[in-house]
Amino acid sequence: MNSHAGSSRASAVAHANFALVKYWGKRDAVLNLPDVGSISITLDALWTRTRVAIDPALEHDRFELDGRTDGVGGDRVCTLLARMRELAGSAARARVSSTNNFPTGAGLASSASGFAALVTAADRAYGLGLPPERLSALARIGSGSAARSIFGGYVEMHRGMRADGSDSVAAPLAEAEDWPLEVVIAVSDRRRKSVGSTEGMQRTAATSPFYSAWVANQPADLARAREAIAARDFEALAEVSEASALAMHGLAMSARPGLLYFNAATMECLHRIRQLRAEGVAVFFTVDAGPQVKAICGPAAADAVAAALAGVPGVTEILRSGLGAGAACVDRETARPT
Ligand code: DP6
DSSP states (O other): OBOOSSOOEEEEEEEEEEEEEOOOOEEETTTTEESSOEEEEEEEEEEEEEEEEEOTTOSSOEEEETTBSSOTTHHHHHHHHHHHHHHHTBOOOEEEEEEESSOTTSSSOHHHHHHHHHHHHHHHHTTOOOOHHHHHHHHHHHOGGGGGGGSOSEEEEOOOOOTTOTTOOEEEEEOGGGSOOEEEEEESOOSOOSSOHHHHHHHHHHHOTTHHHHHHHHHHHHHHHHHHHHTTOHHHHHHHHHHHHHHHHHHHHTSSSOOOOOOHHHHHHHHHHHHHHHTTOOEEEEEOSSSOEEEEEOGGGHHHHHHHHHTSTTOOEEEEEOBOOOOEEEOTTTOOBO
């Protein structure tokens, strides 16, 4: 093994993504292989910027998130860096510093943008030059949803069949510009969730009597969403996305002990969004492992949706985003793509 002559560094930006057809459940916890495929949209307004600096003088990898060195996820960062070092034939450790422009671990997909940015920067810093599908497979080891943030726009994560995970990767379905939907996020609790996605889905798979039905139903929902995206059929995408989000939460509630990610404001937002749609507004919801509600809407509806959700008791903040690009290396000073 080389010990990496000289130090090399790179910075990358990756955006958060929200699943419309949800990932919930693993078939292999070590390689982090999903039990179901998923379909997501990548956002442009929520991002992680990560810098990887190789330093042969270090004994261990160092990881800093938003200026803190005690951050959650440090073990996964080290596991991923060890794999990338192996591919590069290098023994040199790295200093990783990462910034999120949104709350970490509150159901806003910080692990997705975080690990996608990490593998993209580490790929450049270690001189690997891997293609996007290989970066997607590596990001998946950090977090299943991160495999999708390698790509922009509309993205499908494939469950895959192989035991080594080489076909458990994401691939683009359509570009952001092909169908420029908008996302309005109603934040009602910025705190880190009490049961993270990894633990939540493991508990669900181990204890829910409905887990096998969830897995069996997923291919049909994926097909519906794929078709809706190809046809730009908003109603069809709304129907399958809300069904998938509610099924995931119903499933999580059926774990023992049951997982409750909703608060009162979450429920109120879901009713508001259904009401708006009944009045003819092009909007639907999705919710991840936290109480924030994500309303996906046509650009013409975004102002009305934001105003309606801002008026829901318990909603403390509204974030807005368009759809965005995949992960890319950037200049650290100018943040321009390199
Ligand atoms: C509810 O990707 O965070 O957001 O693979 O264990 O890191 P790990 O889980 P993670 O789970 C995401 C769950 C979800 C749904 C989704 O994004 O598909």
